[in-house]
Amino acid sequence: MTKKLNATLLLMIGFLVGAVLLNFVLSSFSFQPSALFWTKPGRFDGLISPYYYSVLILLSINIILSVSLALLNGFTGLFTMGHAGFMAIGAYSSAYLVSTYLPTAPFVIQLAVGALAAGVFSAAVGFFIGISCLRLAGDYLGMVTLGFGEIIRIILLNIDAVGGARGMTDIPVFMNLGSVFLLTLITILVIKRIRDGRLGRAMLSIKENEMAANMMGINPLSIKVRAFVISSFMAGVAGAFFAHSEGYLSTQTFTFVKSFEIIAMNVVGGLGSISGAILGAGILTVLPEALRKLQDITGIDIRMIIYALTMILIMILRPQGIMGNREWKWLSSK
Amino acid sequence: MNEFIQHTINGLALGSIYALVALGYTMVFGVLQLINFAHGDIFMMGSFIGLYFIRYAVPNIEPSLGSALLVIVVAMIGSAILGVIIEKFAYRPLRKAPRINILITAIGVSLFLEYGGQLVFGASPQFFPDILPRKMIDIGGDIILDSNQITIFVVSFVLMLILQYLVFKTQFGRAMRAISHSLETANLIGINVNKVILITFVIGSSLAGAAGVLYGVAYPKIDPLLGLLPGLKAFIAAVLGGIGNITGAVIGALLLGLSETYVAGYLSSTYRDALAFVILILVLLLRPAGLLGTKKIEKV
Amino acid sequence: MSLEFGGVKACQDVNMSLDPGILYGLIGPNGAGKSTIFNVLTGIYAPTRGDVRLDGKTLVGKKPYEVAQLGIGRTFQNIRLFKELTVLENVMTSFYSSSKTTITDMVFQNGHFRQEEESVRVKATELLKVMGIEDLSQVPAGGLPYGKQRKLEIARALGLSPKLLLLDEPAAGLNPSETRELTELIKQIQKSRNITVLLIEHDMGLVMKICEKIYVLVQGQLVCEGVADVVQNDKRVIEAYLGVD
Numbered sequence: 022m023t024k025k026l027n028a029t030l031l032l033m034i035g036f037l038v039g040a041v042l043l044n045f046v047l048s049s050f051s052f053q054p055s056a057l058f059w060t061k062p063g064r065f066d067g068l069i070s071p072y073y074y075s076v077l078i079l080l081s082i083n084i085i086l087s088v089s090l091a092l093l094n095g096f097t098g099l100f101t102m103g104h105a106g107f108m109a110i111g112a113y114s115s116a117y118l119v120s121t122y123l124p125t126a127p128f129v130i131q132l133a134v135g136a137l138a139a140g141v142f143s144a145a146v147g148f149f150i151g152i153s154c155l156r157l158a159g160d161y162l163g164m165v166t167l168g169f170g171e172i173i174r175i176i177l178l179n180i181d182a183v184g185g186a187r188g189m190t191d192i193p194v195f196m197n198l199g200s201v202f203l204l205t206l207i208t209i210l211v212i213k214r215i216r217d218g219r220l221g222r223a224m225l226s227i228k229e230n231e232m233a234a235n236m237m238g239i240n241p242l243s244i245k246v247r248a249f250v251i252s253s254f255m256a257g258v259a260g261a262f263f264a265h266s267e268g269y270l271s272t273q274t275f276t277f278v279k280s281f282e283i284i285a286m287n288v289v290g291g292l293g294s295i296s297g298a299i300l301g302a303g304i305l306t307v308l309p310e311a312l313r314k315l316q317d318i319t320g321i322d323i324r325m326i327i328y329a330l331t332m333i334l335i336m337i338l339r340p341q342g343i344m345g346n347r348e349w350k351w352l353s354s355k
Numbered sequence: 356m357n358e359f360i361q362h363t364i365n366g367l368a369l370g371s372i373y374a375l376v377a378l379g380y381t382m383v384f385g386v387l388q389l390i391n392f393a394h395g396d397i398f399m400m401g402s403f404i405g406l407y408f409i410r411y412a413v414p415n416i417e418p419s420l421g422s423a424l425l426v427i428v429v430a431m432i433g434s435a436i437l438g439v440i441i442e443k444f445a446y447r448p449l450r451k452a453p454r455i456n457i458l459i460t461a462i463g464v465s466l467f468l469e470y471g472g473q474l475v476f477g478a479s480p481q482f483f484p485d486i487l488p489r490k491m492i493d494i495g496g497d498i499i500l501d502s503n504q505i506t507i508f509v510v511s512f513v514l515m516l517i518l519q520y521l522v523f524k525t526q527f528g529r530a531m532r533a534i535s536h537s538l539e540t541a542n543l544i545g546i547n548v549n550k551v552i553l554i555t556f557v558i559g560s561s562l563a564g565a566a567g568v569l570y571g572v573a574y575p576k577i578d579p580l581l582g583l584l585p586g587l588k589a590f591i592a593a594v595l596g597g598i599g600n601i602t603g604a605v606i607g608a609l610l611l612g613l614s615e616t617y618v619a620g621y622l623s624s625t626y627r628d629a630l631a632f633v634i635l636i637l638v639l640l641l642r643p644a645g646l647l648g649t650k651k652i653e654k655v
Numbered sequence: 656m657s658l659e660f661g662g663v664k665a666c667q668d669v670n671m672s673l674d675p676g677i678l679y680g681l682i683g684p685n686g687a688g689k690s691t692i693f694n695v696l697t698g699i700y701a702p703t704r705g706d707v708r709l710d711g712k713t714l715v716g717k718k719p720y721e722v723a724q725l726g727i728g729r730t731f732q733n734i735r736l737f738k739e740l741t742v743l744e745n746v747m748t749s750f751y752s753s754s755k756t757t758i759t760d761m762v763f764q765n766g767h768f769r770q771e772e773e774s775v776r777v778k779a780t781e782l783l784k785v786m787g788i789e790d791l792s793q794v795p796a797g798g799l800p801y802g803k804q805r806k807l808e809i810a811r812a813l814g815l816s817p818k819l820l821l822l823d824e825p826a827a828g829l830n831p832s833e834t835r836e837l838t839e840l841i842k843q844i845q846k847s848r849n850i851t852v853l854l855i856e857h858d859m860g861l862v863m864k865i866c867e868k869i870y871v872l873v874q875g876q877l878v879c880e881g882v883a884d885v886v887q888n889d890k891r892v893i894e895a896y897l898g899v900d
């Protein structure tokens with residue numbers, strides 16, 4: 022059995038690498054070592070082509086989403102299916118605030134205000150949803166968060182001030198790779214440190230055996246709500262990054278399918294592990310993009326199918342995810 | 356008042372379709388404690404199986420009750436086969452795995468069917484051919500009964516009666532209910548669990564397939580993503596009725612169909628979809644076992 | 656410290672009064688309701704009648720974690736360790752409520768954080784030393800042999816600095832030499848920390864050896880209480896265990 026698992030893993034990794042290389046070869050990119058990539062976007066005369074630039078930004082955003090979900094799912098054992106809803110709140114609040122009140126401010130201000138507002142709004146909503154729902158266990162929590170995620174989306178769909186059904190356009194685009202990357206790194210570090218502290222131990226203890234944790238003086242609901250709020254905050258910030266790198270928003274991006282995609286990143290990478298969440302985000306972001314060239318050539322869109330198959334196969338062949346609950350060296354708490 | 360009756364009729368028709376799908380959800384949850392996310396897509400596949408059967412096998416079909424029944428039966432068989440394949444290859448290997456794994460797999464299967472469907476059938480909506488002669492019957496007072504709706508009522512009702520018989524009056528039904536209570540015990544008393552679960556999937560999927568054809572009859576534009584929202588709503592209907600409870604699924608579905616139609620008719624159609632989710636949340640927060648459910652919910 | 660409670664459930668009528676610093680035993684045939692009493696004491700169940708008081712203050716209506724924070728620690732009959740956490744981390748969890756690091760502390764890992772973490776780590780290691788399993792501190796709890804898991808459960812409960820320690824069959828499944836060692840250990844801990852211990856056990860040797868006073872519970876009712884000799888010779892107790900001739 023182990024032989025089969027290792028072979029599958031190797032195959033997958035090989036496939037991934039092959040796809041990326043293929044893409045590399047087939048696409049053209051410009052080398053202009055003039056400007057660093059820490060510049061305002063729109064000036065893609067940095068080191069990499071616009072396409073890779075946007076993929077890397079997307080990857081960073083997905084990492085934040087995946088890692089923040091891991092806090093909830095892998096650490097505290099809370100299975101939720103509404104993460105996209107918090108991303109949506111963050112995206113729309115930041116987009117609205119910045120477009121309306123700070124359209125010409127320096128980008129650092131735009132970023133600071135937008136991200137902070139996004140995080141705070143999402144966290145606030147997360148708080149209220151949390152205290153009402155986190156008493157539910159297992160599947161039921163998953164279902165109710167799914168419901169909330171959709172309701173958030175439908176409400177946003179019906180608010181004309183943020184574009185309604187047509188979506189929101191003309192959002193100031195100021196996210197550049199450098200800042201996203203840096204902030205992603207900070208997010209990862211924050212989550213690692215939370216996990217290493219007593220809050221992390223409390224979360225894990227609740228996941229392992231809630232009753233025992235209760236008996237050791239840990240208030241389960243309080244910990245769960247805290248995890249939920251932190252996780253929503255980060256998802257909101259990720260949403261803000263998303264809004265300000267795309268320039269437009271459509272509620273269709275934030276359906277429960279998006280929540281599922283984030284869950285998949287966690288599970289594929291390994292549920293109890295930050296490294297796993299990052300790896301999962303990496304694989305499930307890069308894979309569809311890497312296959313895009315293949316799609317261009319053959320004319321068939323098989324990316325999402327490969328995505329779906331990856332999910333299924335990993336579940337059957339390596340259910341604990343690629344990392345299990347181990348961590349890479351630099352993320353390990355020991 | 357007449358408007359109310361009209362809405363009621365429409366709502367019941369919608370609810371009947373939901374019911375056929377909800378039954379599959381509730382039965383599978385009963386035996387496996389799995390929310391089969393792919394179920395809504397089997398419903399969608401039923402639609403398309405019907406469509407392609409008509410298009411390639413009987414392109415000159417005369418709209419009639421017989422034709423409709425033929426298409427329905429074919430769709431039911433096709434969906435049942437699909438359900439079996441999914442159960443055997445995607446779910447059975449994970450029978451002993453942690454719950455979240457099988458949920459993820461179900462999600463994966465769902466996405467696979469959707470995008471695979473887009474690939475094979477094309478992403479743009481297609482028209483479901485007429486297989487039933489359509490008559491609008493005015494039963495007075497501006498209330499119009501669509502003959503399609505009658506068909507939906509009748510077919511659903513008959514199917515549900517058959518299911519009722521199967522579940523409550525046969526050995527298979529007893530075995531299925533035994534497994535719902537405890538899979539291990541059922542195993543120990545000699546029930547062939549794999550076979551019963553397989554048959555559960557067969558039944559659930561064929562009902563969904565039939566619903567798919569009925570949907571095509573009622574809303575002639577179909578596309579590969581049609582299973583998403585109605586599937587989710589059917590699931591919510593099952594939760595409303597008490598997930599795991601067959602009668603509950605039907606009641607929940609009818610209620611949902613009715614309330615959705617009322618909301619769309621009297622309030623606003625943009626919030627129609629939100630209603631289902633509001634119901635979901637209210638049920639889970641206030642009465643998680645649903646209207647008829649008896650499963651004890653683990654509240655901490 | 657004193658703990659009294661009375662009237663657990665409608666079908667029982669239990670009155671117990673525990674004085675500080677004494678090692679009590681609670682025995683009785685299986686199904687007599689001993690674990691139920693523990694559950695009532697720790698706030699998992701609410702008594703349908705009667706009250707539970709710690710130092711004069713009522714505990715009824717408090718959540719289990721509040722009861723724990725007030726000073727009642729317990730172990731479980733079927734071991735409930737945090738399997739994926741290390742041995743040390745398991746014990747550190749019970750220090751959660753007494754620590755004061757905030758999220759900001761955790762994120763910036765400032766001096767306060769490091770101080771607190773170190774202090775908790777040291778205290779937890781102490782407890783491991785007391786139980787004799789300090790050498791296994793980095794091992795995931797799930798990988799421990801059974802006897803050491805039982806010891807870890809006790810160490811973890813001690814992290815609460817409890818006034819009352821409830822031990823639910825701490826020697827279940829241990830071989831005689833492990834049981835002897837554990838017996839000594841419990842006595843030692845109890846005396847050195849001057850805590851009240853209430854011990855559920857089936858191993859009569861253990862009970863008779865270290866318990867200063869014993870309660871006997873049969874089918875939900877207290878049929879006897881007293882020191883070892885009294886209990887051993889009590890007719891009802893003998894009946895309950897050996898059946899009526």
